[in-house]
Amino acid sequence: MNEAARKRALSLLDKRDYSRKMLIDKLTDKGVTAEDAAEVVDRLCAVGVVDDARYAALVVRHYSGRGYGERRIREELYHRGIGRELWDEALEEAGEPDSTVYRLLSARLRGSVSPEDMERARSYLLRRGFSREEVRGALERYASENEER
Secondary structure, eight states, X not given: OOHHHHHHHHHHHHHSOOOHHHHHHHHHHTTOOHHHHHHHHHXXXXXXXXXXXXXXXXXXXXXXXXXXXXXXXHHHHHHTTOOGGGHHHHHGGGOOXXXXXXXXHHHHHTTOOOHHHHHHHHHXXXXXXXXXXXXXXXXXXXXXXXXXX
């Protein structure tokens, strides 16, 4: 194993977590050969220093905590090189999206029920990665609760 590549990988991991793919890409960007990078990262995976399942859970917690929906989180997992076989298990930690969607919607609209504001809020929630069904349910709930006032 290339000692310089190992040291560089450990130095990178000292600052933050990486997925297997991201760490290999980062090492090759820093001048480590693809073969050395793969060998070092495979060894780090074998001893548990690099763990894509743990990293996937971290990504899901981060993005769901920031109010993003499942579709957007799946895009992030793909972008970060996490295998699809790990996505569903990691996404179980995200919790129920209904309360998040409703909370974001309420903060966005602040009591307004105008069609223009509702449409802008709908688009906003869809861009954040929530499904059409989740958004529709939140909009209906919001409209019924705010028309009563």
